[in-house]
Amino acid sequence: MATEITDTEINPVGAVAGRNLTHGMLDTLGRAIVTGRYESRPFPTEAEIAKTHGVSRSVTREAVKMLTAKGLVSARPRQGTVVQPASAWNLFDTDVLRWTLERKFSVELLRHFNQLRVAIEPEAAALAARYGDAADIQAIRSGLEQMEAGESGLTDPLEADIAFHVAIMRASKNPFYAQFQSVVSTALRTSIRFTNRIKGRSANIADHAAVADAIIARDPAAAKVAMARIIGDVLTMIGEE
Template identity: 60%
Template structure:
């Protein structure tokens, strides 16, 4: 129950927080079901049906459906109700949608598409960082690379997960150093693509990252060599493609 103050303001009671938790719980459940094709033959339930099935209020259901619609997974039409959108309409840059897709199944095709996206974004960001990177952005790249060095040298107690995050941090620092806010809009999808592809390539090559290859990117950026930075980053992504092609052939 909300609490009323003397000046007329209202403080949400504990039910408000519980409602948000219920909404996000329902969002996660329905999002996973949509992405895994659970409603392909049955159609998407009505709000009344969802409320009854999940034991939540209509307001919680309505809010979850609204959020799924904003992510491109659902559409509502007059007299037709709510239905699932084709996957081409999903917002693939949304972190939740990406997570649901990966929880469904990581396919060779999805990994290849991730790599194609990385190849279209990261070399250009590296070249731009070399041309226009400011001192703060360049320092961020050096700090991220130092974290990778520490992981490789064993100077810190790095689990595979932490080494993975160090690698991802390096790539994101380059997006940041590019100074282009549009590149930074890709940070979630680049991080997800990296996390997914590195886990696969680590199982094949036995290592999380190639430190020398990443140092080549950093050094090119620091000396202002845009072409060199582009080529060095392209080489890293090309190696991932080579490993995946080798695995498919095997």
């Protein structure tokens, strides 16, 4: 029988330890749900989870609450906690998106993601050209410079590419677009790796420079077209794969 481990036994700073344990339990259960471990058997009770994993009931309870908020499970009268169908999962939640992408590589999911990007990022680039301030422009330039350095192996080209796109989302000054940056960052890690394997190289610097140049020139129309071209090329590659 597993010994129940309390928050304070793990770490004298109980609150910090509790958060770490809760997020660890969340990750374990979330991955198990997304990989289909509970497709043919019922989701365990909080008591069963606590016993199996050797954590406190409070940690288990909080993790299950977080799973519920993410749309992965729901509590039903007389049935207990039930795993929800994939259609109910919140794909805008970065944990759910990450677990889904890691579960089994899906070109279809990447296609759907980039279809969403092409509906959002070109307009974000246009807004960045209108409203981006000096700090935003510097962040966009920095992202592009990091991408260029990545070509020579001086920086991580993947992280640089993500930083460039995130800087543009922030420069839009639209809080809804700015919050989309977490989804973009999470999914781009898989999308960029996949398209780079197809191309045999990292991102096209000239295409990204065209977006940056248009934003710096305060040309919303050109920024929108240049960003749409980048994502359109990705959709073409995914469609051809």
